Amino acid sequence: QVQLVESGGDVVQPGRSLRLSCAVSGFTFRNYAMHWVRQAPGKGLEWVAVISYDGSHTFYADSVKGRFTISRDNSKNTLYLQMSSLRTEDMAVYYCATSQGRYCSGNGCYSDNWGQGTLVTVSS
C-alpha cells in the first residue's frame, strides 16, 4: 500500500536551516506531483508547496516563498523541503501528501495519501 514517511524534524534556532525528507513507497512516485502541508500546534492546516512530477514546476505559499525550496529525487522516491531563515511561526508538524497526476491543476490537486508528519520546533 501507499506509504509516506517524513523525517528530519528537529529543534532549531531562529534563522537556521533544516531539510525535511519524505520517503515514498507503494506507488510510482515519479508520475505524481507532491505537496507539503503544515500545521502549527493547535492550529489549522496550511498548504506550503507543491512540485510537479519531474520537478520542473514548483509553487509556494506566500509565507515561505524565498525561504523554502521543495525538490524531489525520483531515483530515490524521496521528496524534500529545504527550509532556511526559519522563524518561530514556522514551528509546525509538516506533512507530505500526494497529488493527482503529473501536475497539480484544478481537481488534480487533492491529496488522498498523507504521511504521519514530522515536527519542526523553532526556538532559541
Add this chain to the structure above:
Amino acid sequence: DIQLTQSPSFLSASVGDRVTITCRASQGISSYLAWYQQKPGKAPKLLIYAASTLQSGVPSRFSGSGSGTEFTLTISSLQPEDFATYYCQQFNSYPLTFGGGTKVEIK
C-alpha cells in the same frame, strides 16, 4: 489569494444528528474543492473531492455539494467516529488554501 471561510468553527452534536458545514470562497472556484477529516494527532483524511465526489472507502453518510463560492459538507447521521475537525481546501488557484476548520464535538 482566495480565502475560505468555514462555518461554524465549532459545533456540538449528538450521535444520529444531521450535520452541515459550510465553506465560502472569497471568489469563484468552480468545483475545485475538497473536504478532509482530521482526528487529534493524526494526518488529514480525504473525504470529498471535486466538491461532491465521495472518496473511495468513505461512508455514504458523507456528502458534498456546491460550486462557485458556496459549498457544504453534510453528515446525514453522525456516528461516534465522526467527531473530528473538518477542513475544506481550494485548488482553483495558487496559493492553495484551506478553510479554518470546523470542530465537531459530542453534545
